[in-house]
Amino acid sequence: MSLNTSDNQLTGVALACERGGRVLFENLEFSLHNGQAMIIQGSNGVGKTSLLRIITGLSQSTNGVVSWNQHNIESIAEQYQHELLYIGHLAAVKTELTVRENLQLLMRFWPSDTNCSVAELAEFVGLRQRLSVTCARLSAGQQRRVSLARLFISTQKLWILDEPLTALDVDFIEVIENRLQNHLKAGGMVILTTHRGINLGDQFSFELNLGEYKPH
Amino acid sequence: MLAIRRRRELANPLVFFVIVVSLFPLGVSPDKELLSQMAPGVIWVTALLATLMSMDVMFRSDYDDGSLEQLLLLPGPKVLLIGAKITAHWASIGLPLVVLAPIMSLLLYFPTHAIGSLVVTLLISTPILSLLGSVGVALTLSLRSGGILSSLLILPFYIPVLIFSTMAINASANSLPVSGYYALLGAFLIISALLIPFAVVAALRVSYN
Amino acid sequence: MMQFIHKYGSPRYYYQWSKGWQKWLSIITVVLLVIGLYQGFFVAPPDYQQGESYRIIFIHVPAAWMSMFVYMVMAFAGIMALVWRIKVAEIVVGECAILGASFTAMALITGMLWGKPMWGTYWVWDARLTSELVLLFLYFGVIALHGAFDDPRTGAKAASILAIVGVINIPIIKYSVEWWNTLHQPATVAKFDKPSMHISMLIPLLIMAVAFKTYFLSLLFMRSRSEVLAREKNASWVKEILKEQS
C-alpha cells in the first residue's frame, strides 16, 4: 500500500467539549505525526466518542481548534475529508443489501486503489463464501468485518476508529492489528479508542488519557 | 446516483391515502353534489398528509445504521447525494400517489375533465413536498419524538403548494386558464430544488452535533 | 468588519454594552407609550364609519408589523449564528422566537376583537388574519424545535436553520394567502383595510409602532443578558459578576 508520506501533522489545541451543560473535557492538547498512533483511554462516558467526532469535524467543539497541517479543519473540510477514514460505533452497513453490494458501495464512494476486486476484498475479511448473503443475516461481528473491509483498500492517511475491535473474534483481531501496523509503517496515522489492549508496537503508539483533562 | 432501491415494500403511505380518502364520503355525506365540490381539497390534503407521514423513512434507516454519518464525511459534493436521496424518496412515495390519486378521485365524483390538472399539480408538487419535508426530518432526526415535531415544522410551508394546486384544479374544473398556476408551482419547485439540499446538509450536520 | 462582529458578539462584551442600552430603551418605551396612547385616545377624532372601535388599530397594526419584523431579526440572527458562529446570536434566535410569538398572538387577538364590531364575527378568513395565523404556526415550530434539543447550543442552531428556511417562505405564503383570499372573497364582506388615515390618526399609530420596537429591543436585551449568564456559567467573568451581586 503506497502512501505519499509527505509529512502531515494533526494537532488539537485547547479543545473543550460540553454536552448538555456538562463540560466533558477542557484545554486538551494533542499532536500526531506520520506513522504515529494515538490510543484514547478513559472510562465510559468520559467523552471518548465526542472527542473522535470533534476530530473528524462531525461535531463542533465548545472551543479550541483541530488543525491538519496547520489549517483549521473547518476551512479545508473537503481536502481533510479526502484524507480521513472514520469508522464509528455503527457498522454503517446497509442490512437490506448483500455483502457484495455493500463492498461495491464502499469501493465506489471512498478514495481507494481500484485494482482490488470485490472477491479479493471479501477474502481479506474472510467473507469470501458469503458474498451474496444479505447483511441482515450476518452476525454483528461479520457486519463489523464488512465495515472494516475499507481498511484494506483505503488510500486515506488518517484513520479514526471508534472501538474497532468490538465483536470481533480473536484471529480476526490479529489481522486488523497487523493491518494497522502496515498502515503506520507506510506513514499513515491512526487514532482509535478501545477497551481491550491493542498492541501496535510501542515505538508507534502513545496513549492519551481523557481523565487528565476533566474540568477541575 | 445513489438511489438505493428500498427492498422493503412501501405500501403504508398508499394504504393510508386510500383509507383516508374513502373516509370522507362515510364521514361527511355520500351525496354527489357536495362530494364533487369537496373532492380536490380532500384528495390534495390526504396526499399531502400521506407524504408527510412517510418522510421519516427517508433518513431514519440510514441514521440508525450509521451510513448517514459516512455520507456527511464524503469528500465529494454532499448536496448531490442528498438530492439523490430525496428523489429516491419521491420516486418511492410521490409517484405512486400521483398514479393512485386519479383512481381514488372517482370515488368522490371528481369532475372528470379536471382530473388532468389534478395529475399535473400532483406531479409538480409532490417533489416540493418531499423536498420541504426532508428539511423537517433532517432537523428532528436526533430527537426521540422527532416525527410529530417535523410535521409541525413543515406543515406551514406546505400551505402555498396546497393553495396553488387546489386553485389550479378548481380553475380547470370550470375550464379557466390554468397555465399561471402551473408556472407558479414550477417556479416554487425549481427554487426549492436548488436551495433546500443545502439546508438539509446543514440540518444533518446540526443533528449530528 | 469581522473583528467588529466578534468583539461585540462575544458574550462577555455583549453583557456590558447591552446593560446601558436596555436601561435607555425601556425609558424611551414608557415615554413613547404614554404619548402614543394619549394621542390615540384623546387627540384622534372618532372614525366617521367605525366610530370608536377603530382605536384598536393603535395596537393591532403595530403588533402585526412587529410580528413580521421580529421574524426578520430572528432570521438575521440565525444567519449570524450559523455562518459566523456567534454565540450571542444563537441566544437572540431563541429569545426572538418567544417575543415574536407573543406579538403575533397580540395581533391575532386584537384582530379578532376588532373584527367583531366590524363584521359581527370574531374570525373571518381574511388574507391578513390568515397569514398572521400561519406566522404563529411558524413561530411555534421554531420554539418547539429550539426546546426539543437537550443541548441548548444545538437547539439554537437547528432553530436558526428553520428560521432561515422560514424567512424565504414567508413572502410565498403571504402571496399565496392573498391570492387565495381574493379568489374566495365573497363580495359582501367589507374590505378589511385601514380606514383612510387622517394625519391625527397616523401620528399615534407611528408613535405606537416605534414604542413597540423599543419595547421589543429592551426586552430582548433583558432576556438575552440573563441567558448569556446561564450559558457562560463556567466562564470566569461570570463568577466575578456573581460575587459582586451577592
Add this chain to the structure above:
Amino acid sequence: MKEFFAMGGYAFFVWTSYAIVAFLMIANVVAARMKRKRIFREMQELAEES
C-alpha cells in the same frame, strides 16, 4: 369622562383588546425578570457547590 369609557358603545372590544395586550407585554417583562432571578439563584447554588 363617562363617555370616554363607553367608547361609543364598543367599550367591551376596545378595552379588552388593550387589556390583553397590556397583560401580554407586562407578562413578558415579568417573565424576563423572574428568569434573571432564577438564573442568579442557580448560579449561587453552583458557586457554593464548587
